[in-house]
Amino acid sequence: MKTEMVAMILAGGQGTRLGKLTKNMAKPAVPFGGRYRIIDFTLSNCANSGINNVGVVTQYQPLALNSHIGNGASWGLDGINAGATILQPYSSSEGSKWFEGTAHAIYQNISYIDQLDPQYVLVLSGDHIYKMDYEEMLENHKRNNASLSVAVIEVPMKEASRFGIMNTDDNNRIIEFDEKPEEPKNNLASMGIYIFNWGRLRSILTSSYAKDSSMNDFGKHVIPAYLDSGETVVAYRFDGYWKDVGTIDSLWEANMEFLRPDMELNIRDKAWRIYSKNPISPPHFVTETGSAKNSLISDGCYIAGDVDHSVLSDDVQVKEGAKITDSVIMSGATIGKNVSIHKAIIGEDAIIGDNAVIDGTEEIAVVGYSEVIGVTVDED
Amino acid sequence: MRTNKMCALVGNLHRYDDLLPLTANRPLSTLPFDGKYRLLDFNLSSIANANIKSLFMVFNEGETQSVFDHIGGGKEWSLDGIQNRFFIHIYQDFIRRADNNSSYYDLVIDYLKKSKSEYAVYMGSKILVNIDLRALLHIHQAHGNEMTVVYKRVPKDLLYKEDIIIKLGEDNLIEKKALVKNAEVQDVANLCTDIFIIKTEKLIEILREKQSENVLGNVESFLRERISKDTYAYEYTGYLNNIYDIPSYYKANMDMLDTQKFNSLLYSSQKVYTKLKNEVPTYYSETSVVNNSQFSTGCMIEGNVEDSIIGRGSDIAEGAKVSGSLIFPSNTIKANAEVSYAILDKNIVVEEGVKIVGTPEKPVVVKKGTHVTADIIGG
Numbered sequence: 001m002k003t004e005m006v007a008m009i010l011a012g013g014q015g016t017r018l019g020k021l022t023k024n025m026a027k028p029a030v031p032f033g034g035r036y037r038i039i040d041f042t043l044s045n046c047a048n049s050g051i052n053n054v055g056v057v058t059q060y061q062p063l064a065l066n067s068h069i070g071n072g073a074s075w076g077l078d079g080i081n082a083g084a085t086i087l088q089p090y091s092s093s094e095g096s097k098w099f100e101g102t103a104h105a106i107y108q109n110i111s112y113i114d115q116l117d118p119q120y121v122l123v124l125s126g127d128h129i130y131k132m133d134y135e136e137m138l139e140n141h142k143r144n145n146a147s148l149s150v151a152v153i154e155v156p157m158k159e160a161s162r163f164g165i166m167n168t169d170d171n172n173r174i175i176e177f178d179e180k181p182e183e184p185k186n187n188l189a190s191m192g193i194y195i196f197n198w199g200r201l202r203s204i205l206t207s208s209y210a211k212d213s214s215m216n217d218f219g220k221h222v223i224p225a226y227l228d229s230g231e232t233v234v235a236y237r238f239d240g241y242w243k244d245v246g247t248i249d250s251l252w253e254a255n256m257e258f259l260r261p262d263m264e265l266n267i268r269d270k271a272w273r274i275y276s277k278n279p280i281s282p283p284h285f286v287t288e289t290g291s292a293k294n295s296l297i298s299d300g301c302y303i304a305g306d307v308d309h310s311v312l313s314d315d316v317q318v319k320e321g322a323k324i325t326d327s328v329i330m331s332g333a334t335i336g337k338n339v340s341i342h343k344a345i346i347g348e349d350a351i352i353g354d355n356a357v358i359d360g361t362e363e364i365a366v367v368g369y370s371e372v373i374g375v376t377v378d379e380d
Numbered sequence: 381m382r383t384n385k386m387c388a389l390v391g392n393l394h395r396y397d398d399l400l401p402l403t404a405n406r407p408l409s410t411l412p413f414d415g416k417y418r419l420l421d422f423n424l425s426s427i428a429n430a431n432i433k434s435l436f437m438v439f440n441e442g443e444t445q446s447v448f449d450h451i452g453g454g455k456e457w458s459l460d461g462i463q464n465r466f467f468i469h470i471y472q473d474f475i476r477r478a479d480n481n482s483s484y485y486d487l488v489i490d491y492l493k494k495s496k497s498e499y500a501v502y503m504g505s506k507i508l509v510n511i512d513l514r515a516l517l518h519i520h521q522a523h524g525n526e527m528t529v530v531y532k533r534v535p536k537d538l539l540y541k542e543d544i545i546i547k548l549g550e551d552n553l554i555e556k557k558a559l560v561k562n563a564e565v566q567d568v569a570n571l572c573t574d575i576f577i578i579k580t581e582k583l584i585e586i587l588r589e590k591q592s593e594n595v596l597g598n599v600e601s602f603l604r605e606r607i608s609k610d611t612y613a614y615e616y617t618g619y620l621n622n623i624y625d626i627p628s629y630y631k632a633n634m635d636m637l638d639t640q641k642f643n644s645l646l647y648s649s650q651k652v653y654t655k656l657k658n659e660v661p662t663y664y665s666e667t668s669v670v671n672n673s674q675f676s677t678g679c680m681i682e683g684n685v686e687d688s689i690i691g692r693g694s695d696i697a698e699g700a701k702v703s704g705s706l707i708f709p710s711n712t713i714k715a716n717a718e719v720s721y722a723i724l725d726k727n728i729v730v731e732e733g734v735k736i737v738g739t740p741e742k743p744v745v746v747k748k749g750t751h752v753t754a755d756i757i758g759g
Contacts, residue, residue: 282674294665
């Protein structure tokens with residue numbers, strides 16, 4: 001069967017606003033919601049939408065991301081005529097190919113897309129938490145005979161100036177695009193999700209790079225060029241839960257929202273599962289001294305302290321007397337005796353020594369991966 | 381280790397009627413254990429951890445749905461690798477195909493030959509261990525006896541009537557063996573775990589011999605018979621349990637609430653693998669009260685849980701009380717229901733306010749898929 005649409009996930013961003021959490025790890029690989037990494041939502045959306053070929057464009061600190069994605073088997077992307085492919089910058093006879101921007105990253109991987117010869121290319125970013133049926137977006141794209149579809153979501157008017165804002169006509173055709181406008185005309189923000197007719201995009205990119213390399217970025221260059229040349233650019237409205245987790249505050253907030261059993265994302269919906277690479281650990285253990293309330297807890301945890309309104313990933317140890325509230329604890333972390341943690345994000349394999357106090361009341365506290373806080377006592 | 385040094389055979393032919401109704405449609409080896417595992421996972425993980433790439437399993441007819449569902453392509457235990465081969469056979473099929481049951485022998489011999497392995501390991505299904513089979517191979521090679529059998533010193537109350545106990549002679553060779561039901565058992569005995577290692581060639585020879593005698597049997601019974609003064613006994617020192625009836629099954633699970641035993645079985649240097657489910661983390665509400673219990677992923681816990689093990693994807697509603705119980709996956713325990721000292725098989729709904737009460741010695745067992753609308757008081 002011919003590949004109708006290929007997804008390209010742009011996962012190369014450095015995510016500097018996540019500080020310690022992205023020091024040695026690409027943003028899409030940052031753990032989220034107990035069992036997941038941020039990119040799992042996008043990858044699962046692809047798998048659930050029936051997109052079998054996914055290119056993941058990486059650049060910055062890709063080790064954790066690469067080992068997480070592997071051949072895509074965790075999302076069922078390893079079947080016949082399917083595959084997840086990690087696309088790293090590489091050097092060629094024309095020089096090295098570091099990605100200069102979103103559109104440039106697609107241009108540099110033309111040979112990957114050509115080899116699959118799709119009709120459409122779906123461009124996604126790997127750092128949003130949401131569930132979306134891309135097949136429905138493609139149907140909409142075809143119905144409108146669009147050359148480019150841009151997924152848009154209504155954002156609060158006061159935040160609109162942080163986004164690329166689309167101005168549309170009555171038929172949802174985009175007539176104007178303002179990248180981060182000071183005075184937005186409306187609140188329809190681009191989600192950074194695009195469907196392109198591949199033939200058209202390919203020729204625009206190749207002719208641009210043959211001339212002056214002016215098409216580095218989708219928002220800044222490609223979309224305006226499409227509008228200028230009168231292509232049919234259509235807005236696809238999305239109204240579900242969608243969260244950018246690009247900052248410590250928003251990452252913490254999204255985790256806290258994820259905790260609510262009635263949250264809009266409905267992660268328990270078996271018809272649209274969020275898949276991830278599963279490490280295998282035994283069931284988690286709540287001992288006689290431990291308690292768990294308003295919390296999400298994953299496999300392999302050992303809870304001898306009190307956990308309230310928090311998200312715990314796999315294999316977290318919470319020792320006696322420890323109190324964890326309003327926090328996110330990533331996998332493999334050890335929380336010592338009588339430790340108090342409030343409003344914090346604790347990185348993978350961090351060790352918090354006995355009696356330490358981590359208080360993020362003023363500003364969300366962050367402990368990095370494998371960071372050691374306080375004095376740790378060697379047992380056994 | 382070279383990939384074809386050992387091949388493995390796993391037997392599941394005994395039917396344990398004392399485990400009914402839990403074993404009505406599944407072999408002992410696919411009984412759930414500790415919330416998210418099946419007993420078979422321990423065998424398969426030991427085999428995977430020893431880098432054994434060739435596996436032969438036999439089950440009884442009518443019991444295979446859970447086997448196929450659980451093992452699937454065998455990915456989780458890396459049975460799907462390019463060098464791997466694994467076979468699942470149905471015993472009755474062998475017998476039907478030839479009245480002199482030669483097809484059983486032919487298939488096993490054919491498997492053993494094609495494995496190109498020097499040694500064959502056999503594991504039964506009712507003894508729960510997490511064993512390093514490479515260490516077993518080294519010991520066997522170092523002593524050069526015909527066969528090595530794994531044993532453990534266990535208290536008398538852990539023994540089943542059909543188990544073999546052994547008496548050790550000089551140099552850890554076996555002096556005497558006896559079935560428990562025919563022996564005078566001391567307080568502590570050497571339990572034969574039905575884990576054997578023998579040269580593949582030798583096993584083929586034994587099978588050919590039995591075939592020519594036209595005997596109806598299976599690999600396990602032949603190896604048990606073969607235990608002799610030329611059999612080396614290798615002591616297993618890790619966690620072991622013996623599962624053959626409801627109380628022994630219940631106790632083995634409850635052992636996992638003992639941190640030391642839990643760590644010994646599940647946090648040894650050898651990881652235990654099981655089927656992946658992609659469940660969400662378990663959610664605890666404001667109203668949950670939990671104490672000394674284990675929980676798999678995908679659960680919603682709003683009620684009280686004490687001294688219990690909860691399987692994947694089970695919901696315990698507000699006001700419900702669960703204590704001293706094994707809750708298999710996909711159960712729903714509604715508001716104010718009470719479940720104590722019970723084993724709830726899969727897909728059970730316990731209606732609001734209903735009581736299921738057993739005793740630690742005699743837990744109440746509720747059949748798979750039951751909708752419980754009236755109290756069950758047992759014990």
